[in-house]
Amino acid sequence: MDTELLVSFLEVAQRLHFGHAAHHLGLTQPALSQQIRRLERQVGAALLERTSRQVRLTPAGAAFVIQAQRILVDVERAFAQCRSISAGGIGHIRIGSIGAALNSVTPDFVRHLQERLPGLTLQLTQLDTPPQLAALRAAELDLGVVRSAGPASGIQLEDLFSEPMMIALPSDHRLAEASxxxxxxxxxxxxILWPRTTSPLFHDQVLAYCQAEGFAPRTAMEGRDIESQLGLVSAGIGISPQPASFANLGRSGVTFKPLRDPPVSTVQLAWLRAAPPPHLADAIAAAHYATQRARPR
Structure with missing residues (x-):
């Protein structure tokens, strides 16, 4: 199948307008219509319904959008692997990581993986856990560093380490001197909390901890990233429960304090069970090595 046909189909599927799609692709409208008819003949099903007033996806077309996107991602991945190998490398791997791990284990993990496999090309992206799992299923990532992911269809998990919850306080807070x-x-x-949509398991963990202690937290604000949350803490807006890894940031005006009997969360490696990433055993070994190095002696 000609991938150009897939690109054209996805453009029409996104815009639902042949004229606009043709203009964006640099084609004439008759040429684009001819490409779509060729694709439909190859697929053996109508993908688009066309009238004089509108264009819409058929049920088969709506399903094919997802498959076409995956095919193009797989093709680009194959091209990247071939370019890397042709240039003397041994392949390409796309890694996702939660922000907390980027402040603890992920940099050392990536460095050690490069030391083990110097010809391996790495691409690193910061993403929260739910988007990473979605990206793994969509073949947009090969390997993820996630937090406390529960059993997920098609996803294989490998525990790396557990870390306690700590409390970020303004440095001049009345509790800042407590041990x-x-x-x-x-x-x-x-x-100040993580939104549940961003970090559902950690968010629920905070609520469960407060409930077990006999109160419901009063939420002043939510922040979609750690910089926003610690900025609010530094300004005295409130306190913020955080994974211990973020204490490494050393944010001015913020003090991290341990909790008695804190909840713990687990940082994990994640990959698609049906399509394990290249050099998986080396990646797992590098991640565990980095985890051991990060532990206090």
Whole structure:
């Protein structure tokens, strides 16, 4: 199958307008219509319904959009692998990582993997856990560093390490001099939280901890990234439960304090079971090596 036909189909599927799609592709409208008819003959099904007023996807076309996107991603991945090998390398791997791991284990993991396989080309992207799992299923990532992912269809998980929850406080907060905090200390505080859509398991973990301590957290604000949240903490807006890895950031105006009997979350490697990434055994070994190095002696 000519991938140019897939590109043209996806353009029409996105715009649902042959004229606009043809203009964007640099084709005439008759030439684009001819490409779509060729593709439909190859597929053996009508993908688009056309009238004088509108264009819409057929049920078969809507299903084919997902498959066409995956085919193009797989083709580009194959091209990248071939270019890397042709240039003297041994392949290409796309790695995703949660932000907390980028402040702890991921940089050392990536460095050690490059040392083990110097010809391997790496691409690193920061993503939260749910988008990483979606990207793995869509073949847009090969390997993910995620947090506390539960059983997920088609996804294989390998635990790397567990870390406790800590509390980020303004440096001039009344609790900033305490050696350890309890749930009772937090009862009357305003909380700055991760949105549940961004970090569902950690968000639920915070709520469960507060509930077990006999109170519901009063949410002052939510922040979609750690920089926003710690900025709000530094400004005195509230306190923020965070994975311990973020204490490495050393944000001015913010103090991290441990909790008594804290909840813990687990950082994991994740990959698509049906399509394991290249050099998976080396990647797992490098990640565990980096984890051991990151542990305090």
């Amino acid at each position: 350890i905090l309890t749930g009772a200390d937090l009862r009357d505080e305003q909380f």
